[in-house]
Amino acid sequence: MASTSASSSSAIAPAATTHSFARYKANNIVEDGDLVVLYLSKENVILIRVDVNETFNCKFGSYRHADMIGLEYGTKLGSNTGRGFLYLLFPTPELWTLILPHRTQILYVADISFIMNFLNLKPGMSMIESGTGSGSFSHSIARTLAPTGHLYSFEYHQERVNAATKEFEDHGLSDMITLRRRDVCKDGFDLVDRVDAVFLDLPAPWEAVASAKRAFKKNKIGKICTFSPCIEQISKTVTALSEHKFVDIQMYECLIRFQEVRILPILTIEEAMEKERIHESKRQRALPRVLRDSYLKATAKANEDEELPPAKHMKIEKGQEEENSNKDNDDTNKKDQSLSGTPAEFEASGKTVTITKLPVEQRGHTSYLLFATLPPSVDSLPVVTLE
Amino acid sequence: MATNPSDTINAGEHVFIKMPSDNVKCIVLKPGSTVALGKFGSFKANDIIGHAWGNSYEIYDRDNKTRVYHLDEINEIEETENNNREIVDDASSQKLTLEDIKALKNEGLKGELTGQEIVNKLKESHATFDKKTAYSQAKYLQKKGKKFHKVFTPIKPTAYSVNEYFYIKNPDKIRGMRMDTLSQLLSYSNVHSGCKLLVVDDTQGLVVSALAERMGGNGTILGMYDGDSPNYDILKYMNFNDKIQETIKVLSWLRMYRGVDEKTPDELQDVTQLTGKDLEGYHRRSKAYKIVEESRKILHAGDFDGLVIASQYQPESILEKLLPFIRGSRPVVVYHTAKEALLDTSTWMRKCPELLAPQLTESWLRKSQVLPGRTHPEMSTWGGGGCLLTATKIIDFPVQAAMTKRERLAMEKKNAEAKKLKREREELANSSNDASREGSAAPVAIASSSTIVVETTSTDATDATTGETTTTTTTTTIVQEEDSKEPSSKRTKLE
Ligand SMILES: C[S@@+](CC[C@H](N)C(=O)[O-])C[C@H]1O[C@@H](n2cnc3c(N)ncnc32)[C@H](O)[C@@H]1O
Numbered sequence: 045m046a047s048t049s050a051s052s053s054s055a056i057a058p059a060a061t062t063h064s065f066a067r068y069k070a071n072n073i074v075e076d077g078d079l080v081v082l083y084l085s086k087e088n089v090i091l092i093r094v095d096v097n098e099t100f101n102c103k104f105g106s107y108r109h110a111d112m113i114g115l116e117y118g119t120k121l122g123s124n125t126g127r128g129f130l131y132l133l134f135p136t137p138e139l140w141t142l143i144l145p146h147r148t149q150i151l152y153v154a155d156i157s158f159i160m161n162f163l164n165l166k167p168g169m170s171m172i173e174s175g176t177g178s179g180s181f182s183h184s185i186a187r188t189l190a191p192t193g194h195l196y197s198f199e200y201h202q203e204r205v206n207a208a209t210k211e212f213e214d215h216g217l218s219d220m221i222t223l224r225r226r227d228v229c230k231d232g233f234d235l236v237d238r239v240d241a242v243f244l245d246l247p248a249p250w251e252a253v254a255s256a257k258r259a260f261k262k263n264k265i266g267k268i269c270t271f272s273p274c275i276e277q278i279s280k281t282v283t284a285l286s287e288h289k290f291v292d293i294q295m296y297e298c299l300i301r302f303q304e305v306r307i308l309p310i311l312t313i314e315e316a317m318e319k320e321r322i323h324e325s326k327r328q329r330a331l332p333r334v335l336r337d338s339y340l341k342a343t344a345k346a347n348e349d350e351e352l353p354p355a356k357h358m359k360i361e362k363g364q365e366e367e368n369s370n371k372d373n374d375d376t377n378k379k380d381q382s383l384s385g386t387p388a389e390f391e392a393s394g395k396t397v398t399i400t401k402l403p404v405e406q407r408g409h410t411s412y413l414l415f416a417t418l419p420p421s422v423d424s425l426p427v428v429t430l431e
Numbered sequence: 432m433a434t435n436p437s438d439t440i441n442a443g444e445h446v447f448i449k450m451p452s453d454n455v456k457c458i459v460l461k462p463g464s465t466v467a468l469g470k471f472g473s474f475k476a477n478d479i480i481g482h483a484w485g486n487s488y489e490i491y492d493r494d495n496k497t498r499v500y501h502l503d504e505i506n507e508i509e510e511t512e513n514n515n516r517e518i519v520d521d522a523s524s525q526k527l528t529l530e531d532i533k534a535l536k537n538e539g540l541k542g543e544l545t546g547q548e549i550v551n552k553l554k555e556s557h558a559t560f561d562k563k564t565a566y567s568q569a570k571y572l573q574k575k576g577k578k579f580h581k582v583f584t585p586i587k588p589t590a591y592s593v594n595e596y597f598y599i600k601n602p603d604k605i606r607g608m609r610m611d612t613l614s615q616l617l618s619y620s621n622v623h624s625g626c627k628l629l630v631v632d633d634t635q636g637l638v639v640s641a642l643a644e645r646m647g648g649n650g651t652i653l654g655m656y657d658g659d660s661p662n663y664d665i666l667k668y669m670n671f672n673d674k675i676q677e678t679i680k681v682l683s684w685l686r687m688y689r690g691v692d693e694k695t696p697d698e699l700q701d702v703t704q705l706t707g708k709d710l711e712g713y714h715r716r717s718k719a720y721k722i723v724e725e726s727r728k729i730l731h732a733g734d735f736d737g738l739v740i741a742s743q744y745q746p747e748s749i750l751e752k753l754l755p756f757i758r759g760s761r762p763v764v765v766y767h768t769a770k771e772a773l774l775d776t777s778t779w780m781r782k783c784p785e786l787l788a789p790q791l792t793e794s795w796l797r798k799s800q801v802l803p804g805r806t807h808p809e810m811s812t813w814g815g816g817g818c819l820l821t822a823t824k825i826i827d828f829p830v831q832a833a834m835t836k837r838e839r840l841a842m843e844k845k846n847a848e849a850k851k852l853k854r855e856r857e858e859l860a861n862s863s864n865d866a867s868r869e870g871s872a873a874p875v876a877i878a879s880s881s882t883i884v885v886e887t888t889s890t891d892a893t894d895a896t897t898g899e900t901t902t903t904t905t906t907t908t909i910v911q912e913e914d915s916k917e918p919s920s921k922r923t924k925l926e
Contacts, residue, residue: 131787131825282802302791
């Protein structure tokens with residue numbers, strides 16, 4: 045997170061405007077009281093509420109909120125020192141998921157997206173979510189159900205309820221979300237014939253299945269998703285779901301592989317040999333005749349033992365620190381220069397290869413996504429139950 | 432009965448029918464018709480029209496009668512002492528003769544026996560059934576069950592189910608886009624009710640369909656297409672109502688700008704002189720022309736809330752043309768079947784001063800069989816699901832936080848000049864088509880990148896304070912203002 049000064053830590057003041065995560069502003073202009081995501085670099089992103097009297101400070105300089113007012117979202121703003129800059133971004137649920145304060149484990153974009161698509165969420169639907177946790181998923185759901193749909197969110201932990209209530213309010217989502225403090229496993233949802241979809245991210249989702257069933261609208265199809273990291277939890281949930289006549293039970297896992305794109309300089313073997321020849325002749329010329337023979341012998345041996353040096357590469361990764369120097373100060377390229385020219389020269393002569401690289405460490409498992417369908421409970425066709 | 436029309440199975444709509452074999456068939460539900468499901472028999476469309484989605488139906492007699500069928504709960508399988516050691520499964524283990532089984536089937540068709548009862552009879556007369564392990568018992572029942580329960584399930588076409596249907600049946604049609612990739616495209620595009628989106632969709636309309644579903648009839652999607660007409664075949668499967676349908680507009684790349692030699696139908700023909708076929712043709716043409724003009728207006732009004740590209744053409748070339756129409760801080764999402772096809776685009780994006788933080792992602796999805804005590808990943812899995820390259824549109828028109836009053840005035844003057852220039856170019860573009868072909872001097876290009884409003888921040892109070900913290904870089908920043916207007920200079924050099 046940003047190295048913010050005390051002056052911006054109180055950035056999120058109570059919502060004074062109707063500014064909301066769930067819709068863009070018509071004029072797309074930053075105004076006093078608005079929410080702005082300050083993007084300094086990939087690792088340095090922060091949400092503030094604009095207050096004409098405040099200043100945002102970071103190591104690249106300071107930015108007075110007053111200077112942001114009147115600018116269009118998406119503007120690149122230079123700092124007072126002229127050394128740094130940041131981007132003023134419009135807050136989205138996806139950005140929020142990346143920067144929100146973690147009070148619990150949270151859902152990320154891969155699971156969020158797949159669940160929303162599978163449950164067929166769209167404007168106007170009603171849905172249950174429990175527990176609210178850090179509100180990561182809640183933001184995406186609210187955006188997608190807006191403006192006419194509704195999210196009923198349940199959480200039994202008082203502090204998390206308080207924090208999420210405040211966030212939903214600050215983010216202009218409180219008319220879309222009803223947040224209740226409740227132990228849904230013990231006391232149920234207390235909703236009947238109300239929702240189209242249910243999502244359970246609880247340690248014991250099977251204990252909430254019966255009550256979830258009652259909450260579904262009776263005369264239409266209902267869809268449920270439960271989210272559990274362990275297969276044993278899935279087992280119990282499957283049993284509960286089928287006992288309660290949910291059908292079409294399916295399970296998925298979904299992960300996103302973030303690919304890093306890099307440009308590597310690449311030489312033909314002829315070019316490499318040519319370089320070596322030049323190199324060698326230089327050294328030979330520098331050596332007195334008597335030493336040359338022993339030198340050649342030694343290098344021949346060393347070459348045998350030595351492995352090829354690792355290829356130097358340019359990093360294609362956009363962050364402000366790099367970008368600052370890359371685009372504005374021209375520093376990065378010096379750092380990246382390999383022996384035979386700058387990456388740009390390589391690129392110009394076509395002697396590069398573009399590759400993708402997976403990060404050394406990446407997520408291997410989040411949770412199992414278990415889906416099931418609840419058929420409408422009333423229908424006029426003759427009903428036959430077998431067995 | 433469900434009340435919302437989208438909650439019920441309606442006459443004339445597309446419906447997926449999941450058959451006992453788990454295969455899915457797509458039909459159009461014509462009232463009064465009989466729908467044939469091959470060896471599983473057939474059913475009458477009227478038996479399901481008007482009913483809520485979500486039920487399964489059993490075909491239970493020769494007259495194609497159907498009744499709602501409640502799928503059995505999955506029973507916990509308790510492991511028995513049995514193992515498969517002593518089982519020789521051949522024709523002899525079934526005590527019923529072929530004739531007997533045929534008779535059972537016939538009774539089933541007449542509706543006198545349910546599929547379940549037939550399976551039970553088979554089970555009872557199976558010599559070694561009790562000796563089978565719980566697993567193979569379950570497998571046996573499942574196998575027979577599928578055969579004898581003539582149960583089908585109507586499935587509502589949604590972005591997900593349509594995507595799945597085509598991904599399995601004909602992935603090339605939708606350029607290999609898998610459901611998880613589509614779901615991420617929807618998230619990254621931040622699509623929601625009321626959005627205005629610019630889309631290039633060569634997935635036969637899958638992307639447009641999914642975006643339109645998420646907008647729910649509010650907002651605008653403008654789809655750029657090439658060829659005679661947009662190929663959005665997938666749209667028809669979605670059963671969209673008129674309200675949603677109307678949010679989707681299209682514009683041919685060739686009609687992006689009005690050419691000087693482009694004539695309205697009225698300019699081409701004198702309507703008062705036309706009769707019969709000619710008059711019909713005229714009306715057809717003027718209707719088509721109106722649509723083009725309307726779409727062109729939407730495009731040039733700019734201020735799109737996102738750009739989504741799933742095209743067969745080089746993404747950079749499309750980005751170059753369409754980025755100017757996108758608002759600041761709005762998502763740009765590019766899809767391609769192959770990661771390799773996006774590498775150059777990614778490099779291009781990184782150099783493009785109008786795009787922030789390009790990110791290349793590939794999704795991974797695994798489905799598992801879930802049966803109590805028998806849960807495992809499915810034996811065969813999907814191939815690729817395509818890749819996404821996402822970024823955020825930014826305004827390449829840097830603003831310095833602190834400026835002196837003098838600098839601020841200079842910038843304002845510059846802005847005013849830019850606006851004047853913009854107006855002039857707009858007029859020029861309106862009267863010239865050559866400029867448009869090149870994609871240069873796009874009027875909206877200038878509009879969206881020059882709408883920096885410095886004026887509004889310049890109160891006296893701020894001027895007083897900024898005066899102290901001004902730096903010399905301010906002026907150089909402002910100089911870029913001019914450059915940013917030329918599409919040719921949008922690529923800054925890496926060095
Ligand atoms: C992993 S977190 C949910 C994270 C959330 N999906 C997100 O994306 O931010 C699980 C939450 O469920 C809450 N919880 C657990 N059992 C509960 C119960 N019986 N009733 C209500 N909430 C419960 C916990 O307090 C915790 O905050």
